[in-house]
Amino acid sequence: MQTGTSRGMKRLAGGAALAAAAAATVAMTMPATASAATEVQPPTVVTAVDGSTLDITVTNPNVLNLLDAQSCGAVAFDATKLPAVLADPTVVLEPGFVAWATNPIERVLANGTGDAVKTFTTPELPDGAYAVLGECLSLTTVANPQTTMPQIVLVGGPLGGMQFGS
Secondary structure, three states, rough: OOOHHHHHHHHHOOOOHHHHHHHHHOOOOOOOOOHHHOOOOOOOEEEEEEEOEEEEEEOOOOOOOOOOEEEEEEEEEEEEHHHHHHHHHHHOOOOOOOEEEOOHHHHHEOOOOOOOOEEOOOOOOOOEEEEEEEEEEEEOOOOOOEEEOOOEEOOOOOOOOOOOOO
C-alpha cells in the first residue's frame, strides 16, 4: 500500500523533473515508446555539509536503456517547507521555493554498468535545516519517478553538519 508521503514524493519528483524530461527528450536521438517502458530504480543520495554549502552525491543505479534513457537528480529546500511539499509537490516549481536543484542538463544519466555518479555543490546557503530529495525517471516514467526519502541536514549554527534520515 502506498502512503500519502510516498505518493507526495513521487508527485514532487514528477513535477520537478518535467522540465528535465523535456530537455532530455530534445537531446535524445531515439524516441521512447510506451512499449519500451523501463523499471526505474531510485538513486542513492549522500549529502555532506561543507561549511555553508552541501555536497550532494547522486548515484544512478539504473543500467542504460537506449530506448528509454534514465536520469537522476536531487533538490534541496528549507526543511520547514517539507509539509507544503508533501501536501502539494508542485510547489517546488515555484520560483524561489528550492534552495538548489540539479540543472536539467547536468542530470546523472544511466550508464552500462548501473553506477553513474556525480557530486554537486550547492551555492552558499543560509544557516538552517534543509531537506534533500533524490529522484530518478525515464522518458516513459516521467509521471511516476522513483524518489528517496528526505534527508534533513543542518547548515551552520552549533549543530551544523548533522544529518538526519536516509
